Amino acid sequence: MEPQSESIDAMSESSSPKDTSYPSVIQLLVDSTPRLPESSGWLLKRTSNPFKKWQRRYFVLKYKKLRYYHKEADAKPAGSFNFDLISLNLQLIRQDGEMELVLQPLCSNRKFRLRSEDGAGLEDWAVRISEHISASDGRFTNVMSISRTAKFWRWDRITNAQFKSMASTGDILLFSGKNLAAKAQRLVTRSKYDHVALLLKYSSNQLAMLEATSLDVSTT
Numbered sequence: 001m002e003p004q005s006e007s008i009d010a011m012s013e014s015s016s017p018k019d020t021s022y023p024s025v026i027q028l029l030v031d032s033t034p035r036l037p038e039s040s041g042w043l044l045k046r047t048s049n050p051f052k053k054w055q056r057r058y059f060v061l062k063y064k065k066l067r068y069y070h071k072e073a074d075a076k077p078a079g080s081f082n083f084d085l086i087s088l089n090l091q092l093i094r095q096d097g098e099m100e101l102v103l104q105p106l107c108s109n110r111k112f113r114l115r116s117e118d119g120a121g122l123e124d125w126a127v128r129i130s131e132h133i134s135a136s137d138g139r140f141t142n143v144m145s146i147s148r149t150a151k152f153w154r155w156d157r158i159t160n161a162q163f164k165s166m167a168s169t170g171d172i173l174l175f176s177g178k179n180l181a182a183k184a185q186r187l188v189t190r191s192k193y194d195h196v197a198l199l200l201k202y203s204s205n206q207l208a209m210l211e212a213t214s215l216d217v218s219t220t
Contacts, residue, residue, distance in 0.1 A: 036135060037128045038062045041121075046113035054115065061128055064136045066103075067156065080156040081105075083136035086147050090133060092126045101126050105147040112153075167207055171199040 039061040044054040045068065057068040057078065064084055067077040081088070081103070088105040095113075099122045103112040116122045133139050137159070146152050174193040176186070182194040197211040 036064070036132050039125060039128050042117055043068075043125070044115040044117060046115075048110065056117070059114075059125075061125075061132060064132045066129060066132070077156055079153040081153060082157050082159070083133050083138045084159050084162075085138065085157055086152070087138040088133070088147075090126065090130055092123065099123075101129075103129075105152075108147040108152075164205060164207065167199055167201055169199065169201045173197040173199060173209065 039059070041059060042056055043059050045057045047053045047055055057070065058072045058074075059066065059068045060077075064082065066081045066083075068079045069076075070078050086105050088103050091102045091104070093100050093102060098115055099119065101114040101122055103114075114122070114125070116125075146157065173196065175195050175197065176182070176193050177195070185194040186192065195212055197209040200208040200210065202208070
């Protein structure tokens with residue numbers, strides 16, 4: 001059965017704090033910019049496997065990011081959409097008698113279909129998500145490089161500007177390389193990471209790293 005469009009666009013112009021998980025930086029940005037509406041709660045997400053099941057997931061909309069978790073208390077999201085890093089279309093449709101919220105990232109064949117558990121409240125989610133999208137970089141510039149990546153939503157990403165805003169001298173960066181040597185090192189050490197770097201932030205806000213490799217320590 002073909003879906004019928006119920007409401008397509010509920011966007012409004014707004015501005016938003018930059019996304020970060022660090023409370024001090026968040027508070028600084030929130031104090032200086034209007035705050036976008038936040039939402040959290042359980043929704044049903046359609047799977048992409050052949051059985052097409054609806055899974056119960058805990059969603060959090062905050063700081064121009066939509067994340068979902070297997071459990072409310074989980075520290076790491078199972079999926080994440082940073083609207084500053086991806087561009088997408090948002091639709092509220094009626095499918096088989098049920099209201100659905102559909103997110104379609106540009107340059108991706110994957111559609112993310114959401115329903116509410118009791119059939120109510122989905123319109124509010126659509127309006128609030130639209131406000132975050134409208135305030136994001138992805139709304140004004142077509143950002144498609146990340147959405148071309150397989151399963152891009154599995155990683156909780158931030159922009160370069162967001163990284164610079166939260167970075168401080170003395171921060172430690174942990175790396176997990178993709179080459180064979182890095183994978184072999186992690187196998188031997190039974191670690192998630194294969195080398196580290198120490199971050200330096202100059203008064204000009206430029207960043208540098210003291211990176212430890214198997215050969216020496218270098219500055220980049």
